[in-house]
Each structure stands twice: as structure tokens, then as C-alpha cells.
Amino acid sequence: MTTIAFDIDADGIATLTIDVPGQSMNVIGPEFLADLSAAIDRIGSEEAIKGAVICSGKASGFMGGMDLKNMETMLIPAHDGKLDMATLFDRVFVLNALFRRLETCGKPVVCAIEGTCVGGGFELALACHRRIVADNPKVQLGLPEILVGLFPGGGGSQRLPRITGVQTALMYMLQGKLFRPQEALGLKVVDELVPSGNTVAAAKTWLKANPAASVQPWDQKGYRFPGGAGGFNPNFVQTFIGATAMTMKQTQRNLNGPLALLSAVYEGATLPMDRAIRVESKYFAKIMADPQASNMVRTLFVSKQAAERGARRPKDLPKAPTAKLAMLGAGMMGAGVATVSAQAGIDVVLLDRDQAYAEKGKEHARSVLSKRLGKGMTPEKLEETLARITPTTDFAQLEGCDFVIEAVFEDTAIKAEVTKKVEAVLGADTIFGSNTSTLPITGLAKAWSKPENFIGVHFFSPVEKMPLVEIIVGEKTGPEAIAKALDYVAQIKKTPIVVNDSRGFYTSRCFGTYVQEGAELLAEGVGAALIENVGKQLGMPVGPLAVSDEVSIELGYKVMTAAKKELGDAYVDSAADAVMTKMVEMDRLGRKNGKGYYDYPEGGKKALWPGLADSFPLAAVQPSPEVVRERLLYRQLIECARCFAEGVLETPEDGDIGAIFGWGFAPWTGGPFSHMDTVGIATVVATLDRLTAEHGARFAPTEQLRDMAARGATFYGKAAAKEAA
Structure with missing residues (x-):
């Protein structure tokens, strides 16, 4: 299987056209790595070749980066409990070493970009000596890896700061923010914009005029970072003070990727490129060794894309678009x-x-x-x-x-x-x-x-x-x-x-447990500020009391009343019901009427209602944040597990996607089912048993969980076995 077509014209310019078979978008896999390595050898060794243009043969765009679907298989060595980090580093470093060979091959290389160019594809572009892009507002460029639990691991964390400055590069990489062509040109991330369809011709024109432009700026004597770098540069130091604080606030220390990125950029900026890319690969290997990255990649990218492409659509039925x-x-x-x-x-x-x-x-x-x-x-x-x-x-x-x-x-x-x-x-x-x-x-x-x-x-x-x-x-x-x-x-x-x-289906039913447990804690005398802060520290978008205000306490009350009416004696009253009832009786319905667990003054910022302590008196002894966090997390986990056991959910993929994209369940986990698999089902069951003894039957584990714990099974293992059968 050939992924790169290699042609040389009469002027000695090689054109490398990337077209990965069987993929709608070009991605980096083992075959591409081998083909690019062979192409770099030819560019550097054949005297007849004066320079090279890298372009795409696909209408979908230039390249979408690493083949995330198979990334773990490519990079993680087989192991029985103890990961061989040296082998992992070597595998991770392959891409970095390859791109470094490309930029030091002794011949100028231009990247001609039409369409999407992101992730590893954009890192390939950054390793070229010039980037020419189609002037089309639909073109997207950048390094969005942080959004799926990773960070740029093909030299992107080192080259982008050297091109556009540390502060700008961090702003884009930490947010996974993409560039449009005009924006990229203004920041000098790309060198030239030309009309669509003309990038290869423009690349060849530049190569003919610049046959000796084969050395990157950072490999030239006297090179300095735009904006400065190094521990004694005030701008550099201030950037990292601010970036670290903002990252801690945004991630609540739950995400590995942003911290690894900050470390790689900070350390790499003080080193020559050959050492800097090894530092980057060291941190990337560390990220890959933790299950967080694979969980996030699976849910936020692989499973999400599969769902959008019709993974759950009944087969053999003709398309039925709505007109x-x-x-x-x-x-x-x-x-x-x-x-x-x-x-x-x-x-x-x-x-x-x-x-x-x-x-x-x-x-x-x-x-x-x-x-x-x-x-x-x-x-x-x-x-x-x-x-x-x-x-x-x-x-x-x-x-x-x-x-x-x-x-x-x-x-x-x-x-x-x-x-x-x-x-x-x-x-x-x-x-x-x-x-x-x-x-x-x-x-x-x-x-x-x-x-x-x-x-x-x-x-x-x-x-x-x-x-x-x-x-x-x-x-x-x-x-x-x-x-x-x-x-x-x-x-x-x-x-x-x-x-x-089922009543509440999956998302409403499980999301409700987060809100209810917050109300349970409040009823027990736990401080509202503690509840809210721990909810956010868990990785939820907002605390359980704030989200209750947003969707309306009154709505929750009506849902509860309707459930009581339909279920009759089978309905089990809770302390959370009493809290909601009391709030509604006090006409504190939530944001919609300007007063709920929070006050919403006109023209001012919302703040927790001071009267909460009078209505729900504080307990003399407050629980630790760890205790509150565990309850807020496990109350959601067990309800998700019940939905799976009852057949409301048929796949863990739907459960993880629905949790993260439906009610904002902590993305760093990869979703509740990924998290339970990672923690270990036996540990989950033991924790739930303890919480049941301490706080009641709402935490009781399902028989399915107990059976899985006894067999050492996992949710994704169960799904894979079902698929194989």
C-alpha cells in the first residue's frame, strides 16, 4: 500500500502527494511513516532533486494528523501490568525524528496546503521550510490535540513557539484553537496565501527562486525566539506565571495534557531543537502511559465520529433525509x-x-x-x-x-x-x-x-x-x-x-443524580460553597446547586411530583425532594425568577444566597473535599451502571458520549464507563458498598457490577466480546 506518490519534474523538484488508501482524510499510520522516511532519503540523497513540495491528493484536505483510532496499538508496547517506558519513548519519538530529518535533509521543502491541516499534519507543515496555503476561509490549520487529552507530540510544541512566540503559541495550543488562513498569515504561522488550486504551482515557483533555503531559522546562528525565551527573560517568565495559573483554574488539575504541554514548552525553549524534541517526546510518552489519554481519545474522537457516521443506524435501510x-x-x-x-x-x-x-x-x-x-x-x-x-x-x-x-x-x-x-x-x-x-x-x-x-x-x-x-x-x-x-x-x-x-431515559436520569446529591449534601448541613467548589473541581461545568438553578428548581420539583404521581407507593422519598419542595415554597425557583440557591442581582454577579445557612443549618463538622467529591462522582457512576444493567443503554460508547456531551460529565475521565473500567470494577463495587452503608441504598451496586467484579470484566471488554459474538 503506497501512501505517497513521488514524482520529479524537469526542474528537479520532487512532488510528494499524500493519499492514504481507505481513509476519507489523510492520517498518519505505520505505512505513511515508512513511505515518508523513504521519501526523505530520496530527497536528501539524489543530486537531481533540488527541492520538494508536499501536498495532498484528497479533496477533503491536507491531513488530519495521527490515526487516533489505531494510535494506542501503534505506540503502546504489549505489557502485563508494567509498561516498558523506554520502548514507548522510542515509538513516540519516531515521528519527531522523522520530521527532524525532513527539515535537515539539506534541500528546501515546501508544504502546499489545501483544506484541513491539523494535528500531526500541521506539525509536518511546521517542519517544512515554507508553508503556502489556499486563501479560503474554510481552510483550518492548527494543533487541537489538547481537546482529546493529548498535546502536540510531533515537534509542534517546539516549532510553533519558535515561529510565532511562546505566548501566542501557548494560547492556541492550550485551547486547541485553530487558525484561519488570514489569521495564520498575520501571525507568520504560514508564509504565503494563494488562490485555491494554486498552492503547488506557487510552491514550485518559490523553490526555483530559493534553491538554498534549506535551513530552518532555529538552526541558524543568532536565532532568537519571537518575544524572548529563557528563565531570565521577563516576558517569558510572566507568560508562564499567567499560563500556569489559568491552566490550573481551567483544568482543576484533572487534565494531564495541558501540564505536559507547559512543561515541554518551558524546558524545550531553553534547548537546541535536537534536545527540545526529545523533551517533548518524553512528556508525550508520559501522557500516553496514563489511561486518561486513551479514554479521552476513544470517547471524544473515535466513538463520537463513529456515532456521527451512523454506528447505531439500522443497517440495510435507505437514507431518509428530512426535507x-x-x-x-x-x-x-x-x-x-x-x-x-x-x-x-x-x-x-x-x-x-x-x-x-x-x-x-x-x-x-x-x-x-x-x-x-x-x-x-x-x-x-x-x-x-x-x-x-x-x-x-x-x-x-x-x-x-x-x-x-x-x-x-x-x-x-x-x-x-x-x-x-x-x-x-x-x-x-x-x-x-x-x-x-x-x-x-x-x-x-x-x-x-x-x-x-x-x-x-x-x-x-x-x-x-x-x-x-x-x-x-x-x-x-x-x-x-x-x-x-x-x-x-x-x-x-x-x-x-x-x-x-425509561423514565428520564439516560441523560436526564443520570444528570439528575448530580443535582440530587448536591441537595442531599445541603440537607445534611454541608456548606453550599464547599459543595459547589468540589463539583467544579471534579470537572463538572458548574456546581450541582448552580446547575439546578439554571435548569430551574421548579422544573425538578415538577418532575419529582409527576414521578410520585405515576409510581405511587413505589416512589422513594429523599432529603433532596424536601430541599426542592422547601425552595419552591419560598418562591426560590432558580435563575428564571432571579432567586434560587443563588441570588441574581440585576447588573451584578450571581452569588450564593446568604439565607441558605438559615434554611439548611450548617453541620458542626464539615466533610473533607475528598468525601464530597466521591459522593458527587459515585452517585452519577452508579446511576449510569444501573442504566446499563437495565438495558436503557446498550453500549458503553453511548453512555460515555451521552454523559460528556449531554450533561458535562467530567471530560478527563473519558466518561463514566471508561472511568469505572480504569479504576477497576472491583474497586468501584467496594466504594459503592461503603457509600451504601454510610449514606443509603441510592449507592447500592448492581448485580451486574458485582458479577463483573468477580470475573475481572470491564464494560468495554464486555462490549467487545458482544461485538465479536
């Missing part, structure tokens, strides 16, 4: 769904009980899209998108819609009434999706004559920003409904998970 959507309900959720659908080119009939409400829903779309003017959105495109949304109160206007999403008030009777009115117009052969966040789909489907065409499509607010859609399969939901829902989610470029029906 015209019936959006029932023009509130915040319905208006958001209408907005993203219209952006995807779908016509939307936005129906509400009142024309003014329906019009307001369309105005929401205008407001959201107007903020993107100048950022890829033009006035013409804005009007074209808005024209796809038709606000109405008339069910007859739903005629011709091929998919329905309902987002009316969370009341079974109201939903049933609307469902029947829609069926009268569209017929039961149309696929009907309900956006309910808690009501069981099987029950709601009774209002549709063909329950096999009824499915749950649970969005998260705000729809425009939240990446996840939870597809809920009722007892009678058929494969065509699943396929239709997943095809729609792909159209609007969201990430789907597929779960089976």
Missing part, C-alpha cells in the same frame, strides 16, 4: 430546533397555539443567526435561512412534512392531544419524534396509531450550542423510525446516542 419538518411548539427548545434545521437546508413549519408565539420563535432564529453575521453568515444567507421557517397556528399547514418533532408542554394529556391532531393531517406513516426529556416514549406513543413510527428525539438547551441529541427507542419503535431520526441528526450536524425507553 420538510413539522416543529410543534415555538418555545426556546422548538425555536432552537427550527433554527438548526433551517440552517441545514430543511424547510420548517413552526406551529404553536398562538401566532404571536410562533412568530416569536422565528424571531429567535433571526436573533441567533444575526450574531453570526461576518462570521460565515451573510445578510443574503440569513434571509434565505429564515425564509425556510413558516410560523403558524394552522395544523393544515403541516401538509407535506416528512418528519415531526414535538416540543410542547411536558404534560402527557397535552402531548397526546397535539399528536392526534398531527396524525389527522399527516397520517400515521409519518415518523413522529417527541422532544420530551423525562416522559416515557412508550406511553406517549399510544396517541399515534402506529407506535412503530414514534420515537424520542431529546435535544439539550440551548439547541444551537449543545452538540448531543438523545434518540429514545420505545417498546414498539421500529427500525425505520430510528433510521429517520439518525439521518435527521446527521443533517443538522449533531452527535447522536441511542437509548431504550
